[in-house]
Structure formats: structure tokens, C-alpha cells
Amino acid sequence: MKEHVLITGGSRGIGAAAVRAFAEAGYRVSFLYLRSRDAAAALAAETGACGLCCDAADSDAVARAAASLPPVDVLVNNAGISHVGLISQISPEEWDRLFAVNVKSVYNSVRAVLPAMLQRQAGCIINVASMWGQAGASCEAAYSATKGAVIALTQALARELGPSGIRVNAVSPGMIDTDMNAHLSPADKAALAADTPLERIGRPEEVAEAMLYLARASFVTGQILPVNGGYL
Numbered sequence: 001m002k003e004h005v006l007i008t009g010g011s012r013g014i015g016a017a018a019v020r021a022f023a024e025a026g027y028r029v030s031f032l033y034l035r036s037r038d039a040a041a042a043l044a045a046e047t048g049a050c051g052l053c054c055d056a057a058d059s060d061a062v063a064r065a066a067a068s069l070p071p072v073d074v075l076v077n078n079a080g081i082s083h084v085g086l087i088s089q090i091s092p093e094e095w096d097r098l099f100a101v102n103v104k105s106v107y108n109s110v111r112a113v114l115p116a117m118l119q120r121q122a123g124c125i126i127n128v129a130s131m132w133g134q135a136g137a138s139c140e141a142a143y144s145a146t147k148g149a150v151i152a153l154t155q156a157l158a159r160e161l162g163p164s165g166i167r168v169n170a171v172s173p174g175m176i177d178t179d180m181n182a183h184l185s186p187a188d189k190a191a192l193a194a195d196t197p198l199e200r201i202g203r204p205e206e207v208a209e210a211m212l213y214l215a216r217a218s219f220v221t222g223q224i225l226p227v228n229g230g231y232l
């Protein structure tokens with residue numbers, strides 16, 4: 001029987017690349033998305049995946065979505081938002097939303113799929129961190145803090161769930177060419193590329209490839225896999 005992968009934030013960018021990569025690799029794929037209903041429907045038609053509209057930051061909504069799906073073998077916690085600005089410019093509401101979408105969503109989906117994984121004593125969880133969660137980014141302090149939390153959560157869960165046969169890892173992308181970075185000017189992107197040993201920014205498919213590796217890497221857990229062209 002096909003392994004079932006659930007990907008949060010699958011309608012575009014890295015998540016959509018992951019939907020395509022896992023579908024091509026023979027997985028049964030489900031994904032959650034918040035907006036971009038047309039893009040989600042087109043992706044579902046293209047890949048045969050099942051797309052569910054659901055706010056990953058909403059515990060009850062995620063629990064309902066997961067309950068409507070078959071048991072999950074591989075969970076990819078990809079949904080995320082960014083905030084660019086000085087620490088003095090982020091409002092308390094924006095801070096809370098950032099942590100809700102980037103960190104609490106991981107808890108929400110782990111909570112939803114974990115009972116079935118524990119029952120089977122098997123499972124794989126792949127979180128999406130960021131190189132800014134490792135190094136910290138000026139003008140993205142709150143975002144960096146959320147991704148630092150994702151890294152710590154990944155490492156802690158790997159220790160907690162390893163004895164139950166469940167692996168937990170993260171990919172830690174560098175600058176990837178998605179809508180999340182649409183605010184950057186061509187000059188900004190060129191400057192980031194110039195600081196990267198591979199002299200370019202990354203593609204969503206390259207992050208999806210690393211996720212597929214982690215899904216298959218049966219003796220790898222607790223690792224934060226950099227996908228950043230050598231930037232860090």
C-alpha cells in the first residue's frame with residue numbers, strides 16, 4: 001500500500017513542490033492550504049493529491065482535517081509566514097500570529113497524527129526551519145525566533161519519539177525563489193546570491209528533494225538539514 005504523506009501549506013512555493021515530488025515518488029499525498037483555492041484545486045488535479053482548506057494554526061481545524069484522512073506515515077510541517085521589519089515595528093498581534101502559524105501549527109499537526117503513529121510504532125515528521133533560525137536575521141527577528149523554536153522542537157521530539165519508532169528531522173532552507181520573497185528586489189536577490197557559495201538562490205524543488213531524502217533516511221533522526229547553497 002502507498003505511504004501517505006500530509007503536507008501543510010501545500011498550495012504554492014516549497015509546499016507545492018513537495019506535493020509534486022512526493023506524488024511522483026509514489027506516495028499518496030494530502031495537503032492543507034489556507035488561501036489560493038484555485039491553485040490548490042489545480043495542484044490536486046495535476047498530482048492526484050487531496051487538498052483541504054484549513055488554517056494550520058487552528059488546533060481544532062487541523063484535528064478535524066486529519067481525522068478525515070487515512071493515517072499519516074509522513075508529516076511535512078511546511079506552512080509558514082514571514083515578517084520583515086525592525087523589532088520595534090512588529091505588533092503584538094503580528095508576533096502572536098507568526099508564532100501561531102510557524103510554531104503552533106507544528107504542534108497542531110503532530111498532535112493530530114501522533115496517536116496513529118504511536119499505535120503503529122512508526123512514522124516520520126519533517127519540519128521546515130530556516131537558516132535564519134540557525135543564524136538570526138536582522139529585520140526578521142520574530143521570524144528567526146519562530147524558526148529557532150522549530151529547530152528546538154525538532155530535536156526534542158526526535159529524542160522523545162525515537163523510542164516509539166518515529167523519526168523527526170527538519171530541512172533548513174536558505175533563500176528560495178518563492179512568493180514569500182516577492183518583496184525582495186532583483187538587486188537584493190543578486191546580493192544574497194553573491195554571498196552564497198553556489199552563487200544563486202535555491203529552487204523549491206531542491207528543498208522538496210531534501211524532504212524526500214529525509215522521508216527515506218531510516219537511520220536519520222534529530223537532524224537539521226541545511227539546503228542553502230553553502231550560505232551558512
Ligand code: NAI
Nearest residue numbers: 009011012013014034055056079080130173175176178180
Ligand atoms: P509561500 O508563502 O510561497 O507558501 C507558504 C504556504 O503556506 C502557502 O501554501 C500558504 O497557503 C501556506 N500557509 C500559510 N499560512 C498558512 C496557514 N495558517 N495554514 C495553512 N497553510 C498556510 O512560502 P514558501 O517560501 O514556500 O515557504 C514554505 C516554508 O518554507 C515556510 O515555513 C517558510 O518559512 C519556509 N522557508 C522559506 C524560505 C524561502 O526563502 N522561501 C527560506 C526558509 C524557510
